[in-house]
Structures are given as C-alpha cells and as structure tokens.
Amino acid sequence: MRDVLNRWPAIATALVVASPTAALGGQLSVVTVAAPAINCVFHASCTVMVADSVGQLPLSNLETPNTAWLQSRTYTGAAGTPGAGKTGYEYRLDMTKASGSLECIGGIVINFGPVTELPYKNNMNADVYVITQGGLGTIGLASAEQDGDVIVFTFEKLMCPEQSANAANTSFFFGIASAHAPTTISAGVFGTGAPPYFEVPARAPAH
Numbered sequence: 001m002r003d004v005l006n007r008w009p010a011i012a013t014a015l016v017v018a019s020p021t022a023a024l025g026g027q028l029s030v031v032t033v034a035a036p037a038i039n040c041v042f043h044a045s046c047t048v049m050v051a052d053s054v055g056q057l058p059l060s061n062l063e064t065p066n067t068a069w070l071q072s073r074t075y076t077g078a079a080g081t082p083g084a085g086k087t088g089y090e091y092r093l094d095m096t097k098a099s100g101s102l103e104c105i106g107g108i109v110i111n112f113g114p115v116t117e118l119p120y121k122n123n124m125n126a127d128v129y130v131i132t133q134g135g136l137g138t139i140g141l142a143s144a145e146q147d148g149d150v151i152v153f154t155f156e157k158l159m160c161p162e163q164s165a166n167a168a169n170t171s172f173f174f175g176i177a178s179a180h181a182p183t184t185i186s187a188g189v190f191g192t193g194a195p196p197y198f199e200v201p202a203r204a205p206a207h
Contacts (some may be wrong), residue, residue, distance in 0.1 A: 028127035028144040035134035042083035048075040055201035067097040072203040090175040104158035109188030113207025116177040137172030180205035
C-alpha cells in the first residue's frame with residue numbers, strides 16, 4: 001500500500017481515522033470475470049436479485065450537477081451455492097455524462113471489514129472480481145489493498161469529466177463478498193482535484 005499512499009497522501013489520513021488499531025491486511029487478489037457466469041457463485045440459476053443505490057460525486061467543476069456517481073449494488077447468496085449466506089457487493093464509478101475541466105478520480109476507499117474469499121474464476125478462491133465481459137464499463141482496477149477494515153480500490157487509469165465524449169466513461173463493476181449485511185456508509189473518493197479526497201454515500205458491510 002506504500003505506493004498508493006505516496007501517490008494519494010490524503011488516503012493515509014483516512015485510513016488512520018477509519019481504522020486506527022487494525023493490523024495491515026495487504027494486497028487483495030483480483031480476478032477478471034464475465035457476466036452472467038459470475039452470478040452462478042451466488043445463485044444456481046446464475047441470476048441474482050440486486051438492490052442498487054447511487055452516491056453523487058461533489059465535483060466542483062461539473063458543467064451539469066449530478067452527472068458523476070458511485071453505484072453500490074448488493075445481493076445475497078442462495079443456499080447450495082459457494083456464496084450461500086454471504087452478501088455480494090459491487091461498485092461502479094460512472095462519469096459518462098459528466099463534463100467540465102480537469103478534476104480526475106483515482107479510486108475509492110471503503111471501510112469494508114473482513115473479506116470472504118469465493119471461487120470467482122476457475123474454481124479458485126479470490127478476494128475481488130472485475131466484470132470485464134458482459135457488463136458496463138471500460139476501466140478496471142490496478143489494485144485492491146486492505147489496511148485493517150479499510151480497502152483502497154485504485155483504478156487502472158484516472159477517470160476525468162473531460163472524457164465524457166466517450167460513452168463508456170465508467171469503471172467496470174467490481175465485486176467483493178462479506179458475511180455481513182449491508183448498511184449505509186460514507187465511501188472515500190480520491191483524485192487530482194481540490195480537495196483531493198472527499199466522501200460520497202455508499203453501502204458496505206455492517207461489520
């Protein structure tokens with residue numbers, strides 16, 4: 001996590017505030033998957049019933065308000081599946097309709113708590129999955145690093161409002177599972193603007 005904190009100093013403060021006594025978690029394993037096959041981990045029919053919510057990004061330079069947001073998606077694992085009794089959490093940052101001057105997003109920070117590994121790809125357990133086929137998005141994750149309860153998800157490239165001419169200016173959905181049910185939280189968003197770190201509504205495990 002040292003490289004991430006060196007690049008985005010505000011994250012270091014957020015991690016200390018959110019998890020002052022927790023032990024270092026380190027790098028989480030990330031795999032790329034396809035939809036709807038990934039749903040089979042949570043339901044035998046390979047179809048899941050989802051609950052969606054969005055938190056608007058308070059970017060000061062947006063020409064049209066409420067055109068950049070963080071989407072939270074949750075669903076529960078059915079009996080008889082690898083994800084039975086667990087809750088799946090997916091996130092997606094969307095700036096498709098956003099326009100304005102330079103103020104770019106590098107990633108998000110979520111107080112998630114313990115991560116449940118599941119066989120997301122080739123029957124091998126992993127911590128995080130990114131849906132790169134069969135879903136929305138063009139931008140993946142460069143890394144997911146955990147420090148105690150807090151996870152820093154760093155995008156593989158900056159997402160900027162001026163890219164709005166690209167109709168796919170959104171991250172892929174990326175997912176992670178927990179034994180805990182969802183609650184409303186404030187997720188962190190870090191980037192190149194002023195301030196370089198701010199909070200948006202999201203959902204995460206009530207751990």
